Amino acid sequence: MADAATYVFDFDSTLVDFETLEALADIALEGSSEAEAVRARIARLTDRAMTGDIPFGEALTRRLALLPLTHAHLERLAAEAEPRLTASVRRNLPFFRERAGRVVIVSGGFREIIAPVAQALGVPADRIIANDLTLDADGHVTGVADSPLLEPLGKAAALKALNLPGPVVMVGDGWTDAEVKAEGAADRFYAFTEVVRRERVVAAADAEVRSVDELLHLEGLAGRWSYPRSRMRMLLLENVHPAAVERLQAAGYRVETAKGALSEDALVERIKGVHVLGVRSKSQVSARVLDAADKLMAVAAFCIGTNQIDLDAAAERGVAVFNAPYSNTRSVVELAVGLTIALLRDVADKSAAMHRGEWNKSAAGARELRGKTLGIVGYGAIGSQLSVLAEALGMRVIFHDLTERLALGNARPMPSLEALLAESDVVSLHVDGRTANTALIGASELSRMKPGALLLNLSRGHVVDVGALAQALGSGRIGGAAIDVFPDEPATNADPFDSPLRGLPNVILTPHIGGSTEEAQEAIAEFAAERLLAYLNRGDTTFCVNLPNVQLAEVSGAHRILHIHRNQPGVLAELNRALAAAGLNILGQHLKTDERTGYVITDVDRDYDPAALKALRSVAGTLRFRTLH
Ligand SMILES: NC(=O)C1=CN([C@@H]2O[C@H](COP(=O)(O)OP(=O)(O)OC[C@H]3O[C@@H](n4cnc5c(N)ncnc54)[C@H](O)[C@@H]3O)[C@@H](O)[C@H]2O)C=CC1
Numbered sequence: 001m002a003d004a005a006t007y008v009f010d011f012d013s014t015l016v017d018f019e020t021l022e023a024l025a026d027i028a029l030e031g032s033s034e035a036e037a038v039r040a041r042i043a044r045l046t047d048r049a050m051t052g053d054i055p056f057g058e059a060l061t062r063r064l065a066l067l068p069l070t071h072a073h074l075e076r077l078a079a080e081a082e083p084r085l086t087a088s089v090r091r092n093l094p095f096f097r098e099r100a101g102r103v104v105i106v107s108g109g110f111r112e113i114i115a116p117v118a119q120a121l122g123v124p125a126d127r128i129i130a131n132d133l134t135l136d137a138d139g140h141v142t143g144v145a146d147s148p149l150l151e152p153l154g155k156a157a158a159l160k161a162l163n164l165p166g167p168v169v170m171v172g173d174g175w176t177d178a179e180v181k182a183e184g185a186a187d188r189f190y191a192f193t194e195v196v197r198r199e200r201v202v203a204a205a206d207a208e209v210r211s212v213d214e215l216l217h218l219e220g221l222a223g224r225w226s227y228p229r230s231r232m233r234m235l236l237l238e239n240v241h242p243a244a245v246e247r248l249q250a251a252g253y254r255v256e257t258a259k260g261a262l263s264e265d266a267l268v269e270r271i272k273g274v275h276v277l278g279v280r281s282k283s284q285v286s287a288r289v290l291d292a293a294d295k296l297m298a299v300a301a302f303c304i305g306t307n308q309i310d311l312d313a314a315a316e317r318g319v320a321v322f323n324a325p326y327s328n329t330r331s332v333v334e335l336a337v338g339l340t341i342a343l344l345r346d347v348a349d350k351s352a353a354m355h356r357g358e359w360n361k362s363a364a365g366a367r368e369l370r371g372k373t374l375g376i377v378g379y380g381a382i383g384s385q386l387s388v389l390a391e392a393l394g395m396r397v398i399f400h401d402l403t404e405r406l407a408l409g410n411a412r413p414m415p416s417l418e419a420l421l422a423e424s425d426v427v428s429l430h431v432d433g434r435t436a437n438t439a440l441i442g443a444s445e446l447s448r449m450k451p452g453a454l455l456l457n458l459s460r461g462h463v464v465d466v467g468a469l470a471q472a473l474g475s476g477r478i479g480g481a482a483i484d485v486f487p488d489e490p491a492t493n494a495d496p497f498d499s500p501l502r503g504l505p506n507v508i509l510t511p512h513i514g515g516s517t518e519e520a521q522e523a524i525a526e527f528a529a530e531r532l533l534a535y536l537n538r539g540d541t542t543f544c545v546n547l548p549n550v551q552l553a554e555v556s557g558a559h560r561i562l563h564i565h566r567n568q569p570g571v572l573a574e575l576n577r578a579l580a581a582a583g584l585n586i587l588g589q590h591l592k593t594d595e596r597t598g599y600v601i602t603d604v605d606r607d608y609d610p611a612a613l614k615a616l617r618s619v620a621g622t623l624r625f626r627t628l629h
């Protein structure tokens with residue numbers, strides 16, 4: 001039925017993201033001291049007309065009278081109009097072009113501005129219903145030519161006169177658009193709210209649509225994306241950098257944010273209806289949270305560590321997890337270097353004493369970095385970067401890792417943690433947060449360190465037994481410590497912090513800020529948002545930490561079927577049998593598996609019955625299945 005419908009679109013704040021008269025005011029009053037005041041009066045009149053407060057014709061004449069408009073101004077806006085297509089209109093150009101014969105543009109605006117946009121959409125000139133401006137011989141605008149559009153209920157009357165075939169669907173943001181259906185000139189009315197949302201108009205609509213994708217979804221038409229992006233909810237917790245919010249919103253998704261972490265119970269509540277969850281290091285994405293997630297497709301850790309997410313449970317539910325493995329590496333390394341120097345020179349205590357008004361100039365116990373031995377535990381991305389910087393500053397570097405790692409520069413691998421502890425003047429922990437690393441450094445390990453040695457932990461709180469460390473520091477066995485991560489970290493900046501390490505001398509405590517630099521947060525936001533978009537928009541799992549990694553190009557000229565399944569024998573064969581039975585012509589296929597999961601991407605010819613896809617869900621072992629158009 002929807003395919004036979006005629007789609008009637010309003011122009012201002014629907015097809016384009018501006019209101020014509022306000023945009024003309026900006027052009028005509030450029031440089032004038034009156035500009036702001038006149039523009040505000042025009043905007044008020046526009047709003048009153050759009051909410052039905054005053055008749056449209058009256059509002060138009062009053063707004064025109066406020067502007068010294070010329071033909072040159074119109075030409076300029078006409079040239080600027082097409083680049084200002086509303087984002088979801090631009091995403092769905094094929095919809096307009098393929099159905100151009102069944103699209104009408106109806107607007108109280110001016111033909112001269114609408115025409116280039118209609119041309120870009122493939123809508124014929126005779127399907128534009130709009131006002132014509134009148135001009136004098138010098139090109140000054142003198143008014144508007146008589147038109148039914150200026151009369152009360154003008155849009156509805158003009159459309160009725162067209163006798164459009166099939167169901168008529170009106171889409172617009174203003175009251176005059178709502179009137180079209182109320183007056184019987186349209187069968188359905190969608191309040192379009194991507195640019196501006198007016199409560200009264202939404203209340204009068206059959207449905208609100210935040211984008212053209214949503215409109216196509218509700219109308220049962222295949223959009224550019226199988227599920228409208230503006231209906232997909234993303235919840236980003238823990239103060240994720242605004243660059244991610246902007247990037248994801250610009251791509252058309254609905255993004256909600258929260259400043260702090262959520263407790264497990266709160267997350268269980270909030271996760272319902274959420275398609276993508278973004279966290280940093282604190283929110284625990286447990287199996288219980290994943291069970292409560294009825295729509296969840298992906299989780300992004302806007303950080304390096306992923307120990308806060310139950311990766312197996314997520315894979316078991318076909319939920320992809322991403323992180324940003326390198327974006328804050330350098331920030332952590334720089335802080336580790338700075339903290340080492342600060343500990344060697346007792347900077348924190350000396351500074352605190354100065355703030356209390358005490359002057360204590362002394363070299364006692366203060367040491368240079370040069371020539372000291374740095375023991376790095378965990379020689380991954382951070383550990384190996386630290387190795388390079390520390391060596392450049394004149395330190396001797398030794399390291400220990402569970403797996404074979406390339407030793408950089410003159411760094412020396414140690415056969416065991418114990419051997420490293422026995423030789424190091426400074427021990428810096430950069431292991432990941434796996435559960436097995438709980439209390440990696442406890443009383444026994446601390447007792448193996450050189451007397452007076454320093455300990456840094458910028459990895460995860462549970463890696464160090466802080467009670468044992470407090471004792472070793474109190475007894476003077478350990479000379480100082482810099483701790484950035486804690487077994488119990490407050491969920492938000494408003495919550496209190498406590499630790500047995502508080503108040504001890506030569507102990508620097510920082511609130512988990514190893515990766516908290518402007519540079520790192522912005523880089524993480526961009527990287528993680530790109531990974532999410534690549535996964536949602538084309539199925540690409542590059543850098544996914546719990547599903548097989550497959551790098552994919554955009555779908556073009558095909559539909560893509562994404563199938564995540566348990567890695568068990570026969571799934572691909574059964575899937576292909578189901579595709580064949582559904583009459584789908586396979587254009588390309590990739591399969592990648594890891595020990596627990598398989599991921600099959602199948603590009604198929606667009607010519608098939610979508611209902612047939614339902615059979616794919618019943619393929620044994622299916623964890624998740626979606627299509628991309
Ligand atoms: N304080 C902060 O703000 C930040 C903390 N981090 C933490 O730093 C950790 C390390 O980050 P990357 O270097 O990027 O990770 P990575 O995965 O590249 O390196 C971790 C290394 O530790 C090794 N390892 C794990 N357990 C070990 C053990 N018991 N003994 C010896 N080696 C062990 C691994 O084999 C691996 O080489 C992250 O997992 C995260 O928890 C990361 C960024 C910021």
Ligand SMILES: O=C(O)CCC(=O)C(=O)O
Pocket residue numbers: 280281282302303304305306328512515516
């Ligand atoms: O800054 C954050 O939120 C967490 C940083 C961190 O620990 C990580 O990247 O693993």
